[in-house]
Structure formats: structure tokens, C-alpha cells
């Protein structure tokens with residue numbers, strides 16, 4: 001099990017049965033996906049001035065989604 005990798009990111013929460021979720025944020029305008037795991041900083045920690053790299057929308061229009069990962 002990739003426990004080290006899971007503990008590194010607070011966005012990945014271990015569930016009771018050992019599964020965990022990866023948090024992504026999707027731009028409602030262009031469907032750009034911000035995957036916390038692939039970025040240097042989690043979405044919640046990027047500044048308010050952050051803009052969607054694709055359509056320049058503000059981070060306010062992004063919606064959070066949790067994707068369960070199977071071991």
C-alpha cells in the first residue's frame with residue numbers, strides 16, 4: 001500500500017476500509033481539471049488571484065469532486 005504517498009497530501013483521506021479519495025476541482029466553464037495530486041499546492045491553498053489556466057476563470061467557479069481510489 002502506498003501509505004507514504006497518501007499521508008503526504010491532506011487532500012487524500014483514508015477511508016475506514018483502506019480506500020482513499022483524490023480531490024479534484026473542475027472548472028465549470030471549460031472543464032479543466034485541477035488534480036491536487038498533480039500540482040505542487042492543493043487547490044484550497046492557491047491564492048484567490050489564481051485563474052484557470054485554460055479559460056482564465058476565477059477559482060470560485062471551480063467545483064470540488066472526490067474520486068474514490070481502489071487499492
Ligand SMILES: [Zn+2]
Pocket residue numbers: 027028029030031032052053054055056057
Ligand atoms: Zn476553465
